[in-house]
Amino acid sequence: MLVQPLKRWDTIIVGQGLAGTTLAWHLLEAGERVLILDPDRPNTASKIAAGLITPITGQRLALSWRVDEMLAAARAFYARVERRTGVPFFYPRPAIRLFQNDTEREIWAKRRLNDSYVKHLSVPQPDVLLDPAIGDANGGGFQMESGQLDVAEYLAVSRDHLAVGTAEIDWSRDVTFHADHVAVLGAPANRVISAEGYAATRNPFFAWLPFKGAKGDILTIRFERALSEAAAPATPSECLHRGIWIVPTSEPHTFRVGATYDWDNLDDRPSAAGRAEIEERLRDFIRAPYKVTDHNAAVRPIIRESKALIGLHPTQARLGFFNGLGSKGALHAPWFAKTLADHLLNGSEIPRDVDLRHRKEAAEYVF
Ligand SMILES: Cc1cc2nc3c(=O)[nH]c(=O)nc-3n(C[C@H](O)[C@H](O)[C@H](O)COP(=O)(O)OP(=O)(O)OC[C@H]3O[C@@H](n4cnc5c(N)ncnc54)[C@H](O)[C@@H]3O)c2cc1C
Numbered sequence: 001m002l003v004q005p006l007k008r009w010d011t012i013i014v015g016q017g018l019a020g021t022t023l024a025w026h027l028l029e030a031g032e033r034v035l036i037l038d039p040d041r042p043n044t045a046s047k048i049a050a051g052l053i054t055p056i057t058g059q060r061l062a063l064s065w066r067v068d069e070m071l072a073a074a075r076a077f078y079a080r081v082e083r084r085t086g087v088p089f090f091y092p093r094p095a096i097r098l099f100q101n102d103t104e105r106e107i108w109a110k111r112r113l114n115d116s117y118v119k120h121l122s123v124p125q126p127d128v129l130l131d132p133a134i135g136d137a138n139g140g141g142f143q144m145e146s147g148q149l150d151v152a153e154y155l156a157v158s159r160d161h162l163a164v165g166t167a168e169i170d171w172s173r174d175v176t177f178h179a180d181h182v183a184v185l186g187a188p189a190n191r192v193i194s195a196e197g198y199a200a201t202r203n204p205f206f207a208w209l210p211f212k213g214a215k216g217d218i219l220t221i222r223f224e225r226a227l228s229e230a231a232a233p234a235t236p237s238e239c240l241h242r243g244i245w246i247v248p249t250s251e252p253h254t255f256r257v258g259a260t261y262d263w264d265n266l267d268d269r270p271s272a273a274g275r276a277e278i279e280e281r282l283r284d285f286i287r288a289p290y291k292v293t294d295h296n297a298a299v300r301p302i303i304r305e306s307k308a309l310i311g312l313h314p315t316q317a318r319l320g321f322f323n324g325l326g327s328k329g330a331l332h333a334p335w336f337a338k339t340l341a342d343h344l345l346n347g348s349e350i351p352r353d354v355d356l357r358h359r360k361e362a363a364e365y366v367f
Pocket residue numbers: 014015016017018019020037038039040041044045046047048049050051052053167168169170195196197198199200215216217218258259260297298299300301322323324325326327328329330331
């Protein structure tokens with residue numbers, strides 16, 4: 001779709017990743033006229049993400065922030081968009097966690113004594129995978145509330161249903177603020193929202209934010225024989241975690257494996273070191289032969305660990321922000337999008353710890 005300069009939009013969103021797309025749906029559901037602008041590059045963090053929704057993560061098996069609210073918002077939202085578009089892209093999928101050592105098993109057992117964890121974690125199982133190709137000597141367990149968003153499919157379907165223009169915005173040149181509107185590439189709107197992922201580090205209006213960013217490499221692998229013969233990981237409908245994760249795709253015998261965290265080389269070029277790291281960890285516990293059929297990399301936008309930041313610019317009320325989804329985009333995007341949409345449309349409060357205007361840098365920065 002081409003940008004229609006003469007039409008007045010309620011909101012123009014810059015960026016059609018998980019953040020921008022999910023916000024657009026929420027504003028549209030509230031009756032707004034929304035335009036998204038994005039250059040539609042093939043390799044973005046959202047397009048290559050595995051889309052795993054794992055409420056409990058890390059070696060310490062930490063329960064994700066506000067997990068019940070996030071899960072409820074995510075399930076309800078993705079189901080609504082699936083109904084509206086008629087295309088499935090969200091799959092509840094139990095995840096199997098293989099314990100790497102005795103300590104992990106002990107932490108798992110201890111966590112199960114806690115009421116907030118018990119619905120997420122099965123009883124530890126000595127032989128969670130009775131499969132000779134997988135080294136599961138330490139046993140494992142099932143994470144029951146997990147799921148997977150086919151992010152690329154969700155974005156593609158949304159692009160067909162939302163008003164999306166193909167454009168890359170230069171904020172110094174293409175965006176002008178006026179008393180009663182903002183213009184983006186000449187198109188007038190009531191407000192503009194930056195949802196650019198890590199590329200927002202180039203946005204002059206948000207240069208004061210302490211972005212970190214973590215590059216992630218991810219592989220697609222194909223086992224050489226059928227699952228039943230090769231005894232490849234788990235069953236085709238489950239995700240397997242053991243330091244790294246392996247998730248099924250819709251292609252036979254084909255899985256995605258990842259991901260790395262590189263805090264220094266913040267580009268989107270697949271790296272030999274990233275591939276080597278993933279393959280080394282894969283060989284730790286999978287013995288079936290496979291081929292690498294694809295390799296991608298992108299930078300996750302991180303401002304603060306695991307929590308996005310949303311809200312209005314400290315001095316420019318027509319400029320909003322939605323960024324920093326980190327490793328939790330699939331789980332967190334719907335809750336943050338709803339919270340931001342409610343704030344923009346009804347003035348409802350954003351929790352202080354995720355409100356852009358309450359960042360200490362906002363108070364310190366001279367605009
Ligand atoms: C290897 C890897 C694996 C991952 N796995 C998972 C996972 O399993 N589960 C999970 O929840 N998360 C995962 N993530 C994290 C997830 O990808 C991010 O949380 C999420 O994609 C961030 O979405 P975003 O919309 O903020 O940013 P992005 O996906 O970067 O989207 C930003 C969009 O804005 C566009 N844009 C940028 N600048 C401009 C401009 N000036 N004008 C117009 N458009 C612009 C870009 O082209 C892009 O389309 C993974 C990330 C990586 C790298």
